[in-house]
Amino acid sequence: MTKEACQRYLEDPEANAAHLQTCAECRAVSAALAEKNDVKPASIDLNALPLAPWEGSSYRPWPLVLGITAVVVAVALALCDAAGLSPLHVAESSLTSMEAIRGLIDRATASLRGASLVWQIAFGVAFLLVNALLIVLLRRSPRGIDA
């Protein structure tokens, strides 16, 4: 058989099905492919597989979420009312804790400025070491999904 006919059959087997009756080579290839296709993959029991983290994750149970949020907000408001606090006072108290952290850093900076050169160099070395360790730890790729 000519190579052109074989090529036409390989490009479109359904349209040139009659070619198989005249070409033994293509018939052998076709039979081998059919045998391979007969091999079925082993059946997988989906329920036996572990639950993936994304399964059911997009579900939004609004009654539960809104209910719990409303209860928490109501309890917080009732406690604030009982204690005689306004929401402004709560915001002020959280800002006060930020100010405390700021004061701590200011004091540390002032003591560093007043420290001897050896201590300043030691601080610089500690700064470099901690940040180098941070970079080393950040270079590790996350493995949550592969684990």
Add this chain to the structure above:
Amino acid sequence: MRRMLRLFLPLTVVAGTLVTAMIAAPPNFGVQAPNTVAEATAMLQKTAVIAALLAVWMIAAVALTLLSGREIRYSSVEMRASALHCFALGLVAVTSFALTAIVFCYLIPYHVGLPLLFALGVFAILTKIYGLVAVFHAIGTLVAGSRTREQLQRRNWLRGDLAMVVIGVLVLGALRLIPIVGPIIWGFASVFGIGTALATKFGRREPWFLAYRLHLS
């Protein structure tokens, strides 16, 4: 390098835990009941402030989960898969934030310190918020997550990222209300959260640094 990391990580965790405990632990461990009206009022005010902040956390957690639920879930999975790494990274990151803030404070007279300090503060606060929401999700999944597919299908309400985050806020918030122990647990959760946020690059699972390859052709 890996062997060194394996040795160094547990040592870092132990040392960091000791330092954190020394900083966080109050000098007097005795739990005292309020004796006067003023003490009782102060205790009530403290509880009210904590409850109000928990309500704010609840609203922020729901909003963040609605905006980027997939990223929160990735971070939560990462925290449960490699908790030690996240904790060590969180401890190192908190130390790095503190040391960098001191360096930036040092640079304030040179005019570059203030914007850098502001940027560091914003980054640290955003990292803590994102990380704590991931911790809420992880705790919620550990406490109330479905174990099997049948269990998941049977549930009408208690499934999905939002429900897990809300349960996590409730559990951690209840622990936060316990005197003495509560703030320490919250502090540990913050360290875990910061580590998780940085380890997963805020749930995007991208590398922080480019890998340089030498092309010899």
